[in-house]
Amino acid sequence: MNRIPTRGELLNPTLQALLDLGGSGSIEEINGKVIENLNISEELANKPHNKNNEKETRTELEYELAWARTVLKKQNLIKNSSRGVWALVDQDFKFFETPELIGKQFKLSVLEKEEIEEDWKNSLVQILIEKLSPAAFERLIKRVLRETGFVQVEVTGRTNDGGIDGKGTAKINGILSFHVVFQCKKYKGAVSAPQIRDFRGAMAGRTDKGLFITTGYFTREAIKEASRDGAPAIDLVDGEKLAEKLKELSLGVKVEHIERVIIEPDWFDSI
Numbered sequence: 001m002n003r004i005p006t007r008g009e010l011l012n013p014t015l016q017a018l019l020d021l022g023g024s025g026s027i028e029e030i031n032g033k034v035i036e037n038l039n040i041s042e043e044l045a046n047k048p049h050n051k052n053n054e055k056e057t058r059t060e061l062e063y064e065l066a067w068a069r070t071v072l073k074k075q076n077l078i079k080n081s082s083r084g085v086w087a088l089v090d091q092d093f094k095f096f097e098t099p100e101l102i103g104k105q106f107k108l109s110v111l112e113k114e115e116i117e118e119d120w121k122n123s124l125v126q127i128l129i130e131k132l133s134p135a136a137f138e139r140l141i142k143r144v145l146r147e148t149g150f151v152q153v154e155v156t157g158r159t160n161d162g163g164i165d166g167k168g169t170a171k172i173n174g175i176l177s178f179h180v181v182f183q184c185k186k187y188k189g190a191v192s193a194p195q196i197r198d199f200r201g202a203m204a205g206r207t208d209k210g211l212f213i214t215t216g217y218f219t220r221e222a223i224k225e226a227s228r229d230g231a232p233a234i235d236l237v238d239g240e241k242l243a244e245k246l247k248e249l250s251l252g253v254k255v256e257h258i259e260r261v262i263i264e265p266d267w268f269d270s271i
Contacts, residue, residue, distance in 0.1 A: 001038050004061055010068040012095045013038055018078065024087035031065055046190055046219045121243040125215050129186055137186040138165055141213055147249045163202040182211040193221040196234060203232060210234040213242060
């Protein structure tokens with residue numbers, strides 16, 4: 001396909017992707033399967049989503065796919081768990097006969113639109129980019145890693161360490177441990193496959209595990225390169241995942257739960 005599909009055109013491919021994945025999958029898995037099935041080019045898949053002339057941490061395709069998932073959820077065809085896994089409600093479903101027309105007919109509520117936009121994540125990433133110096137961003141990543149169980153975390157990025165910004169030891173259940181080196185990039189835009197390869201080259205002989213953290217996003221080729229067979233694995237954290245982690249750890253993000261009062265008139269009938 002030589003263009004990004006419209007929202008309506010992504011309804012059936014999203015359902016097909018979940019079917020191909022065995023009925024459930026993460027957002028990353030679903031998006032990847034849609035790209036594969038529709039044969040969407042790397043260039044189109046990596047095109048950033050622009051909002052108010054500002055590039056977001058998502059691509060245009062990811063934004064449109066988020067819209068498609070919300071519509072399918074509204075139609076009770078798919079559901080999602082608190083862990084971000086989406087699943088078919090019933091595998092015995094019928095595809096839309098006129099998805100484009102149906103896509104235009106759907107109107108989402110303000111809450112549903114906000115869910116798609118996820119403005120708080122983009123706003124948080126903008127703050128990280130604009131307010132934090134490179135050194136401050138490295139300190140933030142150091143804090144995040146410590147909060148998630150890393151020990152002996154050091155920032156080495158200002159010592160010309162071959163592209164490695166820091167290192168630490170990840171503890172598993174307080175018994176097992178393995179050494180990790182990390183690179184953190186504070187900027188808008190995409191991290192490419194060559195950057196992943198360069199980081200892996202810097203890792204050689206130092207560790208078997210790498211962690212690449214960015215406020216931007218990773219191209220499809222970068223994601224493939226990070227998990228390439230026969231090469232040391234590199235875990236990837238993009239701007240959206242970083243925002244979610246800061247929220248989870250309550251680092252610079254506070255969640256307020258608003259009380260909602262519901263009156264039940266029928267209850268008074270029994271008095």
